[in-house]
Amino acid sequence: MHSHAEDLRAELLQTKVEPDVAQGLVQAVLNDWRAAELRAEDQALCVFAEKLTKDPGRMAEQDVQVLRSIGFDDEAVHDAVQVISYFNYINRVADAAHVDLDPGMPPYPGA
Numbered sequence: 001m002h003s004h005a006e007d008l009r010a011e012l013l014q015t016k017v018e019p020d021v022a023q024g025l026v027q028a029v030l031n032d033w034r035a036a037e038l039r040a041e042d043q044a045l046c047v048f049a050e051k052l053t054k055d056p057g058r059m060a061e062q063d064v065q066v067l068r069s070i071g072f073d074d075e076a077v078h079d080a081v082q083v084i085s086y087f088n089y090i091n092r093v094a095d096a097a098h099v100d101l102d103p104g105m106p107p108y109p110g111a
Helices: 002-012 019-032 041-053 062-069 074-096
Strands: none
Touching: 002 019, 019 041, 041 074, 062 074
């Protein structure tokens, strides 16, 4: 998550969010996404992503129904699953292979 903070900030700036607001949201998400002022859709997506990441064997139709109930269609759910799963995969590969952080990337908090 920490390594993608700059990507989130850049995406927010492309949507015309003021730089200080974008940085504040990025920092809030880094600190604790549950306490960040996220839209309902983004909050639900974070809940879904966390469960898929931490406990994929417990995923159920109800998890998808929550996303559908707030406007995600099947294609959007599929895309979310693909992106979340890919990042889980590639981060595990990087961790197992002890891939060095990019220069200038802050270390993961607590590392």
